[in-house]
Amino acid sequence: MNNFAKFWRQFYELGGYHNFLQGLKNTALIAVLGLVIGFIIGAVISIVKLIPSKHPIVKFFKGFAEAYVALFRGTPMVVQLLLMHFGLFPLIGLSLDSVFEAVIIFGMNSGAYMSEIIRSGINAVDVGQMEAGRCVGVSYSSTMVHIILPQAIKNIIPTIGNEFITLIKETSVVSFIAVMDITKSFQAIGTSTYEYFVPYIVLALVYLIIVLAITLGIKAIEKNLKKSERSGGVK
Amino acid sequence: MDNVLLHVEHLKKTFEKTAVLKDISIDILQGDVVAVIGPSGCGKSTFLRCLNCLEDPDPGSIIVFDDVNIADIRIDINEHRKNMGMVFQQFNLFANKTIIDNITFGPLNAYKKKLGFFKSIASHFNGGYKKEKKAQQEKALALLSRIGLEDKAKAYPSTLSGGQKQRVAIVRALAMNPKVILFDEPTSALDPEMVGEVLNLIKDLATNGMTMVIVTHEMGFAKEVANKVLFFNEGVIEEQGSPDELFKNPKSERLKEFLSKVL
Numbered sequence: 001m002n003n004f005a006k007f008w009r010q011f012y013e014l015g016g017y018h019n020f021l022q023g024l025k026n027t028a029l030i031a032v033l034g035l036v037i038g039f040i041i042g043a044v045i046s047i048v049k050l051i052p053s054k055h056p057i058v059k060f061f062k063g064f065a066e067a068y069v070a071l072f073r074g075t076p077m078v079v080q081l082l083l084m085h086f087g088l089f090p091l092i093g094l095s096l097d098s099v100f101e102a103v104i105i106f107g108m109n110s111g112a113y114m115s116e117i118i119r120s121g122i123n124a125v126d127v128g129q130m131e132a133g134r135c136v137g138v139s140y141s142s143t144m145v146h147i148i149l150p151q152a153i154k155n156i157i158p159t160i161g162n163e164f165i166t167l168i169k170e171t172s173v174v175s176f177i178a179v180m181d182i183t184k185s186f187q188a189i190g191t192s193t194y195e196y197f198v199p200y201i202v203l204a205l206v207y208l209i210i211v212l213a214i215t216l217g218i219k220a221i222e223k224n225l226k227k228s229e230r231s232g233g234v235k
Numbered sequence: 236m237d238n239v240l241l242h243v244e245h246l247k248k249t250f251e252k253t254a255v256l257k258d259i260s261i262d263i264l265q266g267d268v269v270a271v272i273g274p275s276g277c278g279k280s281t282f283l284r285c286l287n288c289l290e291d292p293d294p295g296s297i298i299v300f301d302d303v304n305i306a307d308i309r310i311d312i313n314e315h316r317k318n319m320g321m322v323f324q325q326f327n328l329f330a331n332k333t334i335i336d337n338i339t340f341g342p343l344n345a346y347k348k349k350l351g352f353f354k355s356i357a358s359h360f361n362g363g364y365k366k367e368k369k370a371q372q373e374k375a376l377a378l379l380s381r382i383g384l385e386d387k388a389k390a391y392p393s394t395l396s397g398g399q400k401q402r403v404a405i406v407r408a409l410a411m412n413p414k415v416i417l418f419d420e421p422t423s424a425l426d427p428e429m430v431g432e433v434l435n436l437i438k439d440l441a442t443n444g445m446t447m448v449i450v451t452h453e454m455g456f457a458k459e460v461a462n463k464v465l466f467f468n469e470g471v472i473e474e475q476g477s478p479d480e481l482f483k484n485p486k487s488e489r490l491k492e493f494l495s496k497v498l
């Protein structure tokens with residue numbers, strides 16, 4: 001039996017695809033929810049960093065935000081995963097489903113990167129936009145929410161797309177805390193057939209296809225956004 | 236004097252040790268059209284931006300507006316900015332909003348603020364907000380038709396010409412029913428053929444009695460529309476008076492030199 005036939009038998013006839021589907025679901029769940037949580041954390045951190053105030057409370061939060069970003073950007077994802085799963089979570093008596101744990105840790109990690117992305121997006125919006133908002137009596141925070149952030153987010157959609165792709169690829173480390181993801185599902189096939197080359201090639205192809213599909217999706221979104229702002233008002 | 240709209244006293248502004256405004260005092264009266272002229276870098280924009288506290292004046296400066304000293308950082312400046320419109324050289328229309336939403340954004344925000352947090356949320360359910368929005372949109376459309384741009388209501392700013400953008404920026408300020416409008420070189424970023432349409436709109440406002448402070452390089456316009464001209468030089472008001480006094484009989488050497496260059 002050639003290697004590909006071995007793979008196919010294990011994947012299809014012996015039910016390896018159940019793992020794969022489970023893994024696909026978990027990978028998607030961790031990456032998508034991680035991105036959403038990361039965005040929320042990132043938005044809060046970037047705004048805290050940008051608040052033009054020297055108030056002691058604001059300063060405290062600014063310091064916290066700096067430390068958070070330094071910590072999560074300064075250590076590898078796997079280390080964060082291991083540290084929290086085997087160290088911090090048991091220490092504080094938190095026992096969660098491993099997939100849910102992974103979602104939280106990926107979200108926290110992504111939040112650090114996302115804060116830098118959002119901050120650069122906000123900085124790229126012309127200062128005149130904030131001034132114009134303030135000049136019709138609107139507060140700093142309302143102008144931020146209604147005028148600056150929408151434009152900033154539009155600017156950074158391609159970068160957020162890249163962050164999403166990075167997250168998907170990084171989810172491959174969750175097998176360290178025993179979560180079934182795409183990588184682990186193909187590893188399991190190799191373990192059963194004693195042949196790793198074909199499963200890993202297929203694994204690589206699966207990631208490649210997912211990433212290409214997302215890239216196309218982002219391009220489509222970008223194009224759509226550009227079009228809407230060029231509309232001359234005739235609906 | 237109860238017709239003083241803006242009372243400026245000992246206004247100073249320092250950027251990192253450079254004194255840009257050095258002790259400026261001036262009263263702006265109801266209905267005044269004040270032209271601010273002077274060489275570039277002399278502090279005209281800084282003066283204008285201090286009037287509505289876009290730049291915080293140095294401590295000790297006094298700007299009385301709405302019967303309070305708005306230079307005092309403890310007051311809620313948003314309340315007073317509602318009554319003080321501003322038009323920028325670069326238009327600064329909200330890029331993510333349609334023309335009509337650009338105009339209604341400020342008034343609708345003021346409506347929500349007046350109601351307070353809970354009532355403003357409630358207003359989304361009891362029809363109050365919808366009613367206010369409709370009223371503001373009608374007002375915005377009326378303003379747009381005044382400048383002949385009602386067909387652009389649903390367009391985005393990026394589709395408008397410079398002259399159109401600036402006229403929208405002016406009616407956006409008008410929609411707040413301000414007591415005074417500040418203009419910072421409103422025609423300097425425009426192609427020459429669009430300068431006229433913007434100046435005509437400002438003249439129109441002047442005719443209707445709007446109080447305005449206009450930083451401008453258009454001396455002809457200043458002569459025609461302003462009743463008071465301030466000549467700024469190196470952070471002080473070097474000379475002030477009616478357009479006739481300043482343009483026909485300049486006293487200081489600096490103003491003579493400046494006029495010889497620009498006229």
Ligand SMILES: Nc1ncnc2c1ncn2[C@@H]1O[C@H](COP(=O)(O)OP(=O)(O)O)[C@@H](O)[C@H]1O
Pocket residue numbers: 250251255273274275276277278279280281282
């Ligand atoms: N935010 C700022 N920080 C530091 N210096 C500034 C700032 N804004 C203006 N200045 C300086 O203040 C001076 C006056 O500027 P400005 O009021 O813009 O002049 P004008 O409008 O008359 O051309 C200039 O020398 C300028 O470099």
Ligand SMILES: [Mg+2]
Pocket residue numbers: 279280281420
């Ligand atoms: Mg200027």
